[in-house]
Amino acid sequence: MAARRSRLELVFDILSSIQNKGGIIKPTHLMYKSNLSHKLLNNYLEELIGKELVLIEEQIVRKKKAPNKTIRITDKGLTFLAEFRRIREFTDAFGL
């Protein structure tokens, strides 16, 4: 059985899911890609928005009452991803 993901690993999974989709993703897709529940994803997204790692974009679509929401990764988010990959490489290399 795989070990539980740490908080930082969850953040990494969310951000890398967005990056893999070209930097922009729909919330439902993100939920499936990062393997998180709706509630948990929203909690993490709030935190990521607060830290300016992602931002929410809204598009008004005709025939729809509510606007379409998409999540975009920021430059700060991309920097964080690069740093996290470096850390993962270090921990793998040094057996941590």
Add this chain to the structure above:
Amino acid sequence: MYRLFSTPGWFNGWDIVIESFGFIVALFIALFSWRIYRLHKENRFAYFSLAFILVALGLLVKAGTSSILYFTPVRDVAADVLRPVAGAGLKFSYLWYRSGFLLHMIPMLGAWLLLFFISQKSRARLHKFHEVTQMALFIYLILLISIVANFKYFVFYLTSSVLLALIVLNYYKHALNLPKKTNSLLVMLAFLLILLGNLFFVFVFLQNGLYVIGELFQLAGFLLLLYVYSTVIRR
């Protein structure tokens, strides 16, 4: 001049350069690990950082001790400073060498032991190896206690070698469980080179040229650690 073991005269100074290089590499790794600790708040990163700080400290003390012993002006200044405390009949080189070697030994052994514990992970598929390494360590410690009464410098290098051998084994086991093994195997190789260096130091009492080979192996080990560190950082 009192020495625990003799080293080739022409190599005096070069060993300080190697020790200083190892000090810088260990410090780089310790600082990066500390940065990860501040981000993750997981103790293993703090322990890993502490282990490499201890390596750096041990190497710094050795470089400092050697520079005072090799370079007469530095030795005279240090002797002048200590003479009011230690008295006129100060057997300076003896005192300095003994305390310097002790202050080099304690952090180095602490660092290797800490690295051994950090790298020690129980994995189901390697359960037998895990038990064997633990038993081997305990047997060695019992033997060591019986030898330590007749203290000789090589007991330190022998202990370091045993701990380093266990670290190498742990890194080998770690690499087996990774899909991308290159960096992990390089780290294992780096510790293997440092281990070989320590094994050569054990036999310096037979032939002082072995000290040079030991130092060169140590240099190669730290060079490899620097290479792995720089490939990780450059990503």
